[in-house]
Amino acid sequence: MAETHSLQDLRQAAVASKVFVQRDYTSGTICKFQTKFPAELESRIDKQQFEETIQTLNNLYAEAEKLGGRSYLEGCLACLTAYTIFLCMETHYEKVLKKIAKYIQEQNEKIYAPLGLLLTDPIERGLRVVEITIFEDRSIGSR
Amino acid sequence: MKNCEYQQIDPRALRTSTTRTSTNKNVRVRRKWEVFPGNNRFYCDGRIMLARQCGVLPLTIGLIFITSGLFFIFDCPFLVHNLTFFIPVIGGVLFVFVVITLFQTSFIDPGILPRALPDEAADIEKQIDNSGSSTYRPPPRTKEILINDQVVKLKYCFTCKMFRPPRTSHCSLCDNCVERFDHHCPWVGNCVGKRNYRFFYAFIVSLSFLTSFIFGCVITHLTLRSQSMNGIIQAIKESPASVVELVICFFSIWSILGLSGFHTYLVASNLTTNEDIKGSWSSKRGEESGNPYTYNNIFTNCCVVLCGPMPPSLLDRRGFLLPDDAPQIVTSDTELPHFVAKNDTNMCTQGTKELLESMAHSTVIQSTCAPDTPKTTPVPQESLLRTVSITVSPSSKSPSTGCSVCQARCPIDAPCSQRGNKQAALHTHKPMLRVSSPPYSLGHSPIILSDTPDMGFIPLN
Numbered sequence: 001m002a003e004t005h006s007l008q009d010l011r012q013a014a015v016a017s018k019v020f021v022q023r024d025y026t027s028g029t030i031c032k033f034q035t036k037f038p039a040e041l042e043s044r045i046d047k048q049q050f051e052e053t054i055q056t057l058n059n060l061y062a063e064a065e066k067l068g069g070r071s072y073l074e075g076c077l078a079c080l081t082a083y084t085i086f087l088c089m090e091t092h093y094e095k096v097l098k099k100i101a102k103y104i105q106e107q108n109e110k111i112y113a114p115l116g117l118l119l120t121d122p123i124e125r126g127l128r129v130v131e132i133t134i135f136e137d138r139s140i141g142s143r
Numbered sequence: 144m145k146n147c148e149y150q151q152i153d154p155r156a157l158r159t160s161t162t163r164t165s166t167n168k169n170v171r172v173r174r175k176w177e178v179f180p181g182n183n184r185f186y187c188d189g190r191i192m193l194a195r196q197c198g199v200l201p202l203t204i205g206l207i208f209i210t211s212g213l214f215f216i217f218d219c220p221f222l223v224h225n226l227t228f229f230i231p232v233i234g235g236v237l238f239v240f241v242v243i244t245l246f247q248t249s250f251i252d253p254g255i256l257p258r259a260l261p262d263e264a265a266d267i268e269k270q271i272d273n274s275g276s277s278t279y280r281p282p283p284r285t286k287e288i289l290i291n292d293q294v295v296k297l298k299y300c301f302t303c304k305m306f307r308p309p310r311t312s313h314c315s316l317c318d319n320c321v322e323r324f325d326h327h328c329p330w331v332g333n334c335v336g337k338r339n340y341r342f343f344y345a346f347i348v349s350l351s352f353l354t355s356f357i358f359g360c361v362i363t364h365l366t367l368r369s370q371s372m373n374g375i376i377q378a379i380k381e382s383p384a385s386v387v388e389l390v391i392c393f394f395s396i397w398s399i400l401g402l403s404g405f406h407t408y409l410v411a412s413n414l415t416t417n418e419d420i421k422g423s424w425s426s427k428r429g430e431e432s433g434n435p436y437t438y439n440n441i442f443t444n445c446c447v448v449l450c451g452p453m454p455p456s457l458l459d460r461r462g463f464l465l466p467d468d469a470p471q472i473v474t475s476d477t478e479l480p481h482f483v484a485k486n487d488t489n490m491c492t493q494g495t496k497e498l499l500e501s502m503a504h505s506t507v508i509q510s511t512c513a514p515d516t517p518k519t520t521p522v523p524q525e526s527l528l529r530t531v532s533i534t535v536s537p538s539s540k541s542p543s544t545g546c547s548v549c550q551a552r553c554p555i556d557a558p559c560s561q562r563g564n565k566q567a568a569l570h571t572h573k574p575m576l577r578v579s580s581p582p583y584s585l586g587h588s589p590i591i592l593s594d595t596p597d598m599g600f601i602p603l604n
Binding site for chain 1: 239240243244247256257259260262263266267288289290291295297305308309310322323341342345435436446447449450451452453454455457458459
């Protein structure tokens with residue numbers, strides 16, 4: 001049942017609504033999303049599962065923005081080369097963003113698409129929100 | 144069922160952006176920078192971006208090149224002959240560093256936040272209006288949060304249709320919300336924000352070194368020459384260019400050194416010019432307010448601001464606009480293929496009916512991500528923003544663009560009237576001049592910094 005509903009099947013479904021998970025600024029300006037479970041998803045997905053996804057995302061973003069020896073080294077090296085090193089090298093942040101994109105795709109394929117949901121990578125929304133598209137439950141059977 | 148054309152996001156299909164270009168032979172596929180709603184110019188097919196009003200950037204470049212050129216041509220031969228060949232070497236290194244950091248400050252995305260999509264905007268509006276009041280007076284558009292035990296107010300940006308993250312400000316000149324907004328610098332022709340602050344700081348510091356170095360060398364040159372020629376007048380006659388350099392450097396040094404000192408203070412306390420000018424965290428407010436972003440350690444603050452991780456651009460300037468979205472761009476102001484001049488007064492207000500229609504039609508195809516371009520932005524829908532604004536947005540643009548500010552806190556008390564010189568006058572700071580204020584007062588008013596020696600704020604109502 002769940003296996004037959006892939007991302008392709010989602011094409012046929014209509015968008016019922018969208019849920020936006022906003023940023024959580026209580027720790028400052030770092031990229032972190034609220035883990036509060038939106039009411040609209042109650043009938044669709046496990047609260048635990050959802051929170052785990054968001055928490056993993058938060059951890060990944062924290063890793064990207066982590067201040068430590070590595071980022072300082074990167075910064076100093078960049079300064080010494082008059083920042084031209086950014087033209088050839090991919091920054092640590094960008095590497096983590098790729099990891100995040102992969103993670104989201106994985107989550108979509110394994111967990112969210114079978115439930116008729118789709119996560120949008122926050123980077124496509126300017127890191128403002130995690131957009132979750134809820135599709136109509138027409139072709140998808142009940143869980 | 145499986146062979147229908149899809150309308151929704153299919154992450155696996157998103158990787159192949161090449162298929163899109165090959166299927167649209169007749170219609171030129173546009174890139175997202177071409178429909179960017181802010182006041183920016185783009186060159187090199189979206190790789191380089193500037194503010195639309197590039198201010199006096201040509202003057203800055205001209206002064207740097209001319210002064211350095213005169214230095215290398217007229218002073219260096221004498222100094223190499225009489226002193227050491229390291230002088231042009233050091234000068235050259237400094238010059239290259241200055242130019243590179245200047246271009247990086249000017250030509251990159253300062254940390255612009257892309258505008259919210261209609262769906263997002265509607266969702267936020269719903270949350271704000273859930274009190275159900277039907278009065279004409281809009282509810283207050285601020286949200287208070289607690290950061291490090293400090294109450295911080297998040298303001299709603301009417302142009303970008305979102306609550307601004309902390310430290311973000313809307314630049315009225317560029318018509319964009321910029322993260323960690325410092326100021327809009329006319330000398331570099333761009334905003335200074337999260338992504339280019341370190342370049343800006345490196346630029347002014349290296350420029351201080353360069354001007355001081357040239358100044359010192361020219362003085363040395365003239366001194367040595369006058370000693371060998373028995374007279375300063377004779378020396379000046381032999382090398383008139385040196386006097387030009389002397390004058391330029393003399394006036395620049397005051398302002399540039401002052402600015403570097405000021406920004407060093409800001410970096411050490413993890414403040415932005417915007418916050419400092421507005422006194423957001425100053426103790427004069429009478430409350431227990433301190434900067435919630437500081438690490439309370441000068442070294443840590445410096446490391447974080449200057450050597451922290453480099454955030455990527457949130458605008459996907461070079462991504463492709465999907466042709467499906469093209470017919471949906473229904474705006475009142477004509478969508479120019481290139482630089483879109485955004486004007487607040489053109490924002491039309493439509494009813495919620497159209498909003499719901501657009502939401503239903505939104506095909507949600509936002510990303511054209513290829514694996515090597517992780518940056519995407521929902522630009523195709525942004526133009527819809529202008530048609531679906533729920534409230535009338537104010538068009539209170541801040542008037543004068545030419546005021547200069549004297550930094551009363553600047554360590555060196557530089558007078559204001561130093562225009563026309565290299566980096567002369569202090570920066571024209573344009574912190575949040577456009578506060579999100581509708582015609583009816585919300586208790587906020589745009590602030591313009593006046594041209595008086597003592598920092599005077601003229602609130603406009």
